[in-house]
Amino acid sequence: MKMRLARPKGLRALALTVCLLAGLWHTPGFAQGKRLALVIGSSTYPAWPALDACRTAVNGMSAALRRAGFEVTERVNPSNGQMGSAISDFADAVARSDAAVAVAYVCGYATALDKRIFLLPASANLVNETDALSQGILSRQLTNALTRSSTRPGLILLDMVALPGSTSNLPLPALIDPATLGSKGFVAVQTVGALPAGTTDLAASASAAFTPSAMDWKVVTQELRSKLPSSARRAVLVHDPVATAASMQRGAPAAAAATADPAGLGSADMRRIQLALQRLGYYSGKVDGVVGPDTVAAVRRFQHELRAEMTGQLNTEQAARLLKDSQ
Numbered sequence: 001m002k003m004r005l006a007r008p009k010g011l012r013a014l015a016l017t018v019c020l021l022a023g024l025w026h027t028p029g030f031a032q033g034k035r036l037a038l039v040i041g042s043s044t045y046p047a048w049p050a051l052d053a054c055r056t057a058v059n060g061m062s063a064a065l066r067r068a069g070f071e072v073t074e075r076v077n078p079s080n081g082q083m084g085s086a087i088s089d090f091a092d093a094v095a096r097s098d099a100a101v102a103v104a105y106v107c108g109y110a111t112a113l114d115k116r117i118f119l120l121p122a123s124a125n126l127v128n129e130t131d132a133l134s135q136g137i138l139s140r141q142l143t144n145a146l147t148r149s150s151t152r153p154g155l156i157l158l159d160m161v162a163l164p165g166s167t168s169n170l171p172l173p174a175l176i177d178p179a180t181l182g183s184k185g186f187v188a189v190q191t192v193g194a195l196p197a198g199t200t201d202l203a204a205s206a207s208a209a210f211t212p213s214a215m216d217w218k219v220v221t222q223e224l225r226s227k228l229p230s231s232a233r234r235a236v237l238v239h240d241p242v243a244t245a246a247s248m249q250r251g252a253p254a255a256a257a258a259t260a261d262p263a264g265l266g267s268a269d270m271r272r273i274q275l276a277l278q279r280l281g282y283y284s285g286k287v288d289g290v291v292g293p294d295t296v297a298a299v300r301r302f303q304h305e306l307r308a309e310m311t312g313q314l315n316t317e318q319a320a321r322l323l324k325d326s327q
Contacts, residue, residue: 034071034097034100035065035068035069035070035071035100035101035102035103036070036071036073036090036093036094036097036101036102037062037065037071037072037073037102037103037104037105038072038073038075038086038087038102038103038104038105038145039058039061039062039065039072039073039074039075039104039105040058040074040076040078040083040086040104040105040106040107040108041054041055041057041058041075041076041077041106041107042054042076042077042078042083042107042108042109042120042121042122042124043055043076043077043108043122044077044122045120045122045125046125047125047126048109048163048164049164049194051107051108051109051161051195052195053107053195053196053197053198053199053200054107054159054161054195054200055076056198056199056203057105057107057159057200057202057203057204058074058076058105058107058203060199060204060207061157061203061206061207062074063207064206064207064208064210065210067210067211067212068210068211068212069212070103073086073089073090077121077122078121078122078123079121079122079123080121080123080124080134080135080136080137082121083119083121083137084137084141087104087137087141087142087145088141088145088284090102090104090145091144091145091146091284094145094146094152094154100152100153101152101153101154101155102145102146102152102154102155103154103155103156103157103210104142104145104146104155104157105157105158105159105203105206106119106142106157106158106159106160107159107200107203108121108122108159108160108161109124109160109161109162109163110136110139110158110160110161110162110163110190111126111129111132111136111163111166111170112170112171113129113130113132113133115171115174116138116139116140116174116281117138117160117170117171117174117175118132118133118136118137118138118139119136119137119139119142119158119160120132120135120136120137120163121135121136121137123135124136126163138280138281139158140281140282140301141281141284142156142158143156143175143177143181143184144281144282144283144284144298145284146184147181147184147297152183153184154183154184154185155184155185155186155187155220155221156184156185156186156187156188157187157188157202157206158175158187158188158189159189159200159202159203160188160189160190160191161190161191161195162190162191162192162193169190169192169235170190170235172188172190172235172237173237175188175237176237176239177301177304181239185220185221185239185240186237186238186239187202187206187221187224187228187236187237187238187239188236188237189201189202189228189234189235189236189237190234190235190236191233191234192232192233192234192235193233201227201228201234202228205223205224205227205228206224209223209224218240221238221239221240222240225238268289269319270289270290270291270295271287271288272323273314273319273322273323274286274287274288274289274295274298275287275326276322276323276325276326277295277298277299277302277322277326279326280302280322280325280326282298282299282301282302283295283298285298296312296313297312299312299313299314300312302318302322303318306318306321
């Protein structure tokens with residue numbers, strides 16, 4: 001009689017683990033490819049109370065994202081230049097890589113000017129409201145970093161604290177442009193007053209949601225929505241990328257094709273247009289005078305704020321307005 005050798009339990013467990021991981025790897029929402037994350041936290045400011053929770057939040061978010069397979073770029077207490085460079089480098093990395101998904105998280109003080117929200121790095125010390133233009137980072141730059149690739153999923157998380165003595169809430173709806181966000185999720189939380197001890201509520205909830213087997217953005221955004229109710233001290237904005245994608249499939253206009261501008265602008269004029277879009281935070285691509293997809297998307301963002309039809313092509317009046325606003 002032939003005897004069958006028993007398979008060692010260790011090998012059996014290893015085989016089972018490999019099968020489970022293979023199954024997770026091919027489930028929807030767990031796409032293959034590089035995963036990139038940018039995590040920025042400013043906790044020490046020259047003129048405002050320290051935000052110790054932001055430092056803790058950065059540590060927790062970075063650890064959770066690494067466990068979920070992300071390559072994490074982390075910046076703590078950056079200057080304006082360091083924060084801007086980190087966002088620009090992240091945008092380039094997302095654009096040139098085969099990233100399956102990208103996540104950006106920022107924690108720190110924020111302020112608003114002309115219905116635009118500025119994220120304030122650790123070096124910020126505003127004397128006048130207009131100092132936000134030179135010392136802050138326009139929140140749109142973070143959106144632009146992820147929307148360099150319109151087809152890849154992504155998630156933007158903003159943990160913003162109102163400046164001490166601020167009497168008005170940030171215009172959170174201004175953060176969302178569904179036409180350009182596409183498949184990207186967006187969660188913004190504004191806290192008025194002191195942050196809770198330890199980490200922030202957004203960081204704690206998001207860290208728990210970032211697991212290799214639960215990277216479906218619909219699930220993540222819905223979970224954050226349920227765990228982060230608005231209150232007198234907290235304003236919450238959640239954008240669901242799945243709902244946006246569905247609405248676009250039902251007939252929302254797609255990005256306009258890159259064609260010559262009807263305003264009759266030549267290459268030199270288009271470089272001026274691109275530079276103006278860049279100064280206002282709509283564009284992060286090359287200033288080369290070429291009307292490519294990134295330029296078209298930036299024009300559509302500008303038209304969205306004008307409440308004009310988002311054709312992606314400037315008319316003469318819009319071009320003049322853009323150049324004037326950027327001066």
